[in-house]
Amino acid sequence: MKIRSLSFILPLAAVALVAIAPFSGCRHRAHDAFPASGEVAGWQKSDETRVFAASDLWQYIDGDAEQYVQAGVVSTSTSDYKYNNQLEAVVDVHTMRDAGGAQRIMENGHGPDARSVSLGDSGFAYTQSIVFRKGSKLVRIVAYQSTQDGPQALLALAKGVEAKL
Amino acid sequence: MKEAATGALLLAAQNRLTLASGLDQHSGSGTSKVVVARDPDLHDASHQPIESRLYALLDRALTTYTGHKNSIDSLRHVIGSAKVIGLKTNGLGGKGISTHAVLAWAVADRLQKAGIQPGNIIIWDRNARDLQACGLGISTDPSKVRCFGSDTAGFEDQQESFGSARIRLSKILGQCDMVIGLPILKDHIMSGVTFAMKNMYGVVDRPQDLHAGGCCPGVADLNCIPAIRQKVRFTIGDALSSVYNGGPSFHPERLWFPNALIVGEDRVALDQVAWQMIERKRAEAGMPTLEASGRPPRYIAVAADAQHALGTNDPSRMHVMEV
Numbered sequence: 001m002k003i004r005s006l007s008f009i010l011p012l013a014a015v016a017l018v019a020i021a022p023f024s025g026c027r028h029r030a031h032d033a034f035p036a037s038g039e040v041a042g043w044q045k046s047d048e049t050r051v052f053a054a055s056d057l058w059q060y061i062d063g064d065a066e067q068y069v070q071a072g073v074v075s076t077s078t079s080d081y082k083y084n085n086q087l088e089a090v091v092d093v094h095t096m097r098d099a100g101g102a103q104r105i106m107e108n109g110h111g112p113d114a115r116s117v118s119l120g121d122s123g124f125a126y127t128q129s130i131v132f133r134k135g136s137k138l139v140r141i142v143a144y145q146s147t148q149d150g151p152q153a154l155l156a157l158a159k160g161v162e163a164k165l
Numbered sequence: 166m167k168e169a170a171t172g173a174l175l176l177a178a179q180n181r182l183t184l185a186s187g188l189d190q191h192s193g194s195g196t197s198k199v200v201v202a203r204d205p206d207l208h209d210a211s212h213q214p215i216e217s218r219l220y221a222l223l224d225r226a227l228t229t230y231t232g233h234k235n236s237i238d239s240l241r242h243v244i245g246s247a248k249v250i251g252l253k254t255n256g257l258g259g260k261g262i263s264t265h266a267v268l269a270w271a272v273a274d275r276l277q278k279a280g281i282q283p284g285n286i287i288i289w290d291r292n293a294r295d296l297q298a299c300g301l302g303i304s305t306d307p308s309k310v311r312c313f314g315s316d317t318a319g320f321e322d323q324q325e326s327f328g329s330a331r332i333r334l335s336k337i338l339g340q341c342d343m344v345i346g347l348p349i350l351k352d353h354i355m356s357g358v359t360f361a362m363k364n365m366y367g368v369v370d371r372p373q374d375l376h377a378g379g380c381c382p383g384v385a386d387l388n389c390i391p392a393i394r395q396k397v398r399f400t401i402g403d404a405l406s407s408v409y410n411g412g413p414s415f416h417p418e419r420l421w422f423p424n425a426l427i428v429g430e431d432r433v434a435l436d437q438v439a440w441q442m443i444e445r446k447r448a449e450a451g452m453p454t455l456e457a458s459g460r461p462p463r464y465i466a467v468a469a470d471a472q473h474a475l476g477t478n479d480p481s482r483m484h485v486m487e488v
Contacts, residue, residue, distance in 0.1 A: 058372065058373035058376075061257075061413070061414055062257050062366070062372065062373075062413055063353055063354060063355045063356065063359075063376055063380070063413050064354055064412075064413055064414045065373070066354075066355055066376060067354060088260065090259065090260075109411065109416075111410075111418065111419075113418070114418075126417065126418035127417070127418070128417035128418065129416070129417055129418060142261070142415055142416075142417060143417065144259075144260045144261045144415070144417075145211070146212075146417070
């Protein structure tokens with residue numbers, strides 16, 4: 001009797017897990033987007049990942065939050081990184097409600113002096129920052145210092161993030 | 166010394182009353198004095214402020230403002246009988262665009278030389294993370310200059326209100342006899358400009374409630390809360406570096422180095438001067454004005470209106486000294 005019950009319950013539980021994964025997985029997927037120390041050559045993850053729901057995003061970026069909220073941000077995850085103990089950078093991963101919202105934010109930040117980069121669905125870069133979109137995920141990586149190998153290092157980190165989205 | 170936009174009209178009597186320290190006497194005949202002190206060689210090759218040059222710049226700004234021979238006497242005049250002095254930084258933008266720690270320490274040093282006990286100087290911001298973004302470590306040791314955030318001190322139980330502002334103030338403000346604002350000059354995606362008055366968003370529990378309408382009238386209303394109006398009597402604004410677009414977050418591609426301190430007591434006049442600096446830089450970079458971008462800092466004029474009477478945005482009532 002017990003065995004028969006288990007054989008009935010286990011497949012149901014598996015189906016239920018698969019069904020809720022896309023919803024409950026949102027936070028985890030955002031966490032997973034952050035390469036661990038050493039996963040991208042030279043880069044160390046120097047801080048814990050912090051996650052902000054849309055309603056709490058002001059705590060992280062104050063007035064900047066409004067444009068993300070209006071574009072349908074669901075949550076924002078962020079972590080600091082260090083490259084060879086010299087270059088400091090921050091990675092923000094914004095999970096938007098849809099790709100259109102991510103695209104809108106991207107266009108707002110795109111100046112004529114930005115250069116296109118082959119990342120995700122579209123992306124652009126400056127000397128000290130990279131922004132790209134993959135589906136409804138919007139990624140912004142900013143370095144706090146300007147170094148000679150900074151742009152290449154940032155691109156490598158961005159590719160590391162892209163691979164995990 | 167270049168003097169610009171001079172004028173000698175008296176501020177309205179109500180306006181003068183709001184300048185609690187009476188320091189506007191220094192500025193001559195009731196005009197609001199603003200000093201913009203610059204050093205084009207302030208930064209080293211890695212874009213870090215050179216400490217000795219920053220101290221010299223601070224001294225020059227303070228002596229120009231007060232007319233005293235040295236910055237110690239200048240600060241004594243600024244602080245009057247105040248015993249506990251708060252230094253309100255702005256570290257919200259993260260490491261790249263926050264009040265420079267070297268400025269906070271320079272002001273703290275000069276305050277000690279002016280007779281303030283180290284433990285009676287409180288460098289503060291919203292939280293520990295913002296202070297760390299400035300390059301400041303947390304310290305609550307009463308024998309040293311203290312440095313901690315409202316996340317440590319908490320907020321007052323009682324709600325204060327003025328117009329659209331319904332907030333609870335940081336308990337740190339309550340501990341201070343006076344506060345010197347140490348904001349950093351930035352473009353702001355909603356309010357247009359963030360500087361002296363907007364820095365007060367870091368003093369309250371729910372700043373997000375004050376962002377509607379391009380932070381207008383939120384900024385002006387908040388600065389009318391009595392404790393803010395009365396205690397935040399002086400500003401030593403950090404324009405060592407700034408972002409002229411994309412703020413308040415750090416956008417290194419729009420970073421520039423005005424190499425300046427902007428000093429004064431009239432926060433409206435200070436913000437008016439700061440706004441013009443941002444506009445000049447945007448024009449130089451071929452960018453549209455903040456008005457054309459749909460985000461002029463309307464709160465500045467509102468702060469100057471009769472209902473708020475926080476200061477003047479009228480250039481004919483301002484005495485801007487560039488040194």
